[in-house]
Amino acid sequence: MRSAPLNSVDLVLCTPHGRQLAVLLVRDASKRARERWSLPWAPLAAKQAPEHTASGVALKASGARASWLEQAGAFTDDKRHPGGAAISVAYVGVTPARARELPDGAEWFPVAKLPLLAPRHRAMIDAAVAQLRERMDRAPVAFRLLAPMFTLSDLQEVYELLLGRRLHKASFRRALQAAFLVAPTDEWRSEGRGRPAQLFRYAPRKRRGARGGVRFELLGG
Amino acid sequence: MRSAPLNSVDLVLCTPHGRQLAVLLVRDASKRARERWSLPWAPLAAKQAPEHTASGVALKASGARASWLEQAGAFTDDKRHPGGAAISVAYVGVTPARARELPDGAEWFPVAKLPLLAPRHRAMIDAAVAQLRERMDRAPVAFRLLAPMFTLSDLQEVYELLLGRRLHKASFRRALQAAFLVAPTDEWRSEGRGRPAQLFRYAPRKRRGARGGVRFELLGG
DNA sequence: ACAATTAGTAACCAATTGTTACCAATGTCA
DNA sequence: TGACATTGGTAACAATTGGTTACTAATTGT
Known part of the structure; x- marks a missing residue:
């Protein structure tokens, strides 16, 4: 019987943490001094769809289902894998910020302050974060990073976090209005100071088929 | 000695073919009646970067280097693999349209008219084509589908092919001008009828850092 | 009551994009 | 040779979109 699996499914689970x-990293007890943290992972099972494995890894490591996974x-x-896997299939997932406790040995780390990790x-993580940024205008990534009900300021904050730059409130809301992606609810949330904000939910409606010309967003290279 | 490799690198090499x-598919001699064509592939070598393997597969199957690969x-x-691989790592590549002959047993098939293939x-192919469409505004995919020198009409045709819709000539060129992606050459090409077209080459210059607000391009779901 | 703070919107102006229309250079055909 | 069909290329105007300023609204703290 082998002790090291041949292939693995590794998960980069993301959540907003402040700004x-x-x-999500888990404490890796089997490791020596240096690399005490690693991404949650599992051996790749031949008989199981790898997304399903990734989904299970998310549940076990974070205590909740990932709200988006790819x-x-x-x-x-x-670059070597902590478990010695030959091929590692990486998954990116997101989950809303929660007050609830994490399972033992798991912890959130801001992407700018990661501990020492296996190179792989x-x-x-680099690939996963880049993919999140690229996917956000095709898949409802931003909405899955929020609870089902959110304020427009929450949503803007997530967009700013993913895009890495500030957005203008009025422009953001105008564009959102035009996209028919959210619907207001009857509820309001008061954060202490300031006027209470109305809560919205993700409710994509119609859609005028891909308008606009080309955008040459290409950098050099 | 095993006859079937455990893992494979499979290549989806694309080129413009008319509109x-x-x-690129290769004739699969080892197969029975039904599935006579397959993507070019090779077993995954543990000691070699998989991109390198993919690059070699491209060279062998098409007779030329892929001009872009990801x-x-x-x-x-x-879904089973023709070679019985457990995990298959797929690569998308592009190569300019060429008059030159393909190696024996290889043939270009329009994506709309594919023969019966292994489900995997x-x-x-579906994933690769989708990725091409998504990448074209981040990576110089469109330019790599063309020869080093091309007319602006050629370029527009490639954009239309990838985007799946017609673009306006004047708007396309104005946007291209603003993006500083191409430089004119001294050469011109006459296609028979009509005014000769100036040839351009891909020469990305400066770049004003990611302007603009958010685009909610999200469909339903 | 009033300053501070956050939510939300109107309205103006600048920039971008869609469109029409035109001129240029070539081959074809009467 | 001289229309004219065909493809390349651009100017200029109209419509739309996006950035910004500035305002009003609703709440807490002092």
Whole structure:
């Protein structure tokens, strides 16, 4: 019987943490001094769809279902995996910020302040965060980072966090209005100071088929 | 000695073919009646970066280097691989349309008229084409589908092919001008009828840092 | 009551994009 | 040779979108 699995499914689970994006890491008891943290992972089961495995890893490591999950690629190069896997299939997931406690040994780390990790896990996190940023205008990533009910300021904060730059309130809301993505609810939330904010939910409606010309967003290279 | 490799690298190589995108398939001699075509692939070598393997597959199957190559994900589900691989890492590549002959047993197929393929290969092609469309505004995919020198009408045709819709000539060129992505050359090409067109080359210059607000391009779901 | 703070919107102006229309250079065909 | 069909290329105007300023609203703290 082998002790090291051949292939693995590794998960980069993200959540908003203050004004930063945070990643879930688990304490890795089997490791020596240096690398005490790692991404949650599981051996790849041949008989199970890898998304299903990733989904299970998310549940076990964070205590809740991931609200969005997508493959982020295969990592097979020389960078070694903590469990000795040959091929590691990485998944990106998101989950709303919660007050609830995490399972033992798991902790959120802001992406800017990660501890020392196995090189393969570093590469996965970089790829996962990049993929989140690219996917946000195709998939409802931003909405899945929030609870089902949210204020427009919450939503704007998530967009700013993912885009890495500030947005103008009026422009943001005008664009959101035009996109028919959210619906107001009857509820309001008071954060202490300031006027209470109305709560919205994600409720995408119609859609005028992909308008606009080309955007040459390409940098050099 | 095992006859079937455990893991594979599979390549979806694309090129413009008339007004359609075409994919390179190779005749699979080892197969029985039904599935006579497959994507070019190779076993995954543990000691070699998988991109390198993919690059070699492109060279062997098409007779030329791929001008752009990127991983398109890992495919591991129940859909079986022609070579019996457990995990298949798919790569998308592009190459300019050429008059030159293909190596024996290889052929371009328009994506709309594919022959019967292994389910895993169908899934890879779908993912690869989708990825091409998504990447084109981040990576110079469109330019790599063209020869080093091209007319602006050629370029527009590639954009239309990838976007799946017609673009306005004047708007397209104005946007292109503003993006500083191409430089004119001294050469001109005459296609027979009509005024000769000036040839351009891809020469990305400066870049004003990511302007603009948010675009909620999100559909339903 | 009033300052401070956060939510939300109107309205103006600048920039971008869609469109129409035109001129230029070539091959075709009477 | 001289329309004219065909493709390349651009100017200029109209419509739309996006950035910004500035305002009003509703709440807490002093």
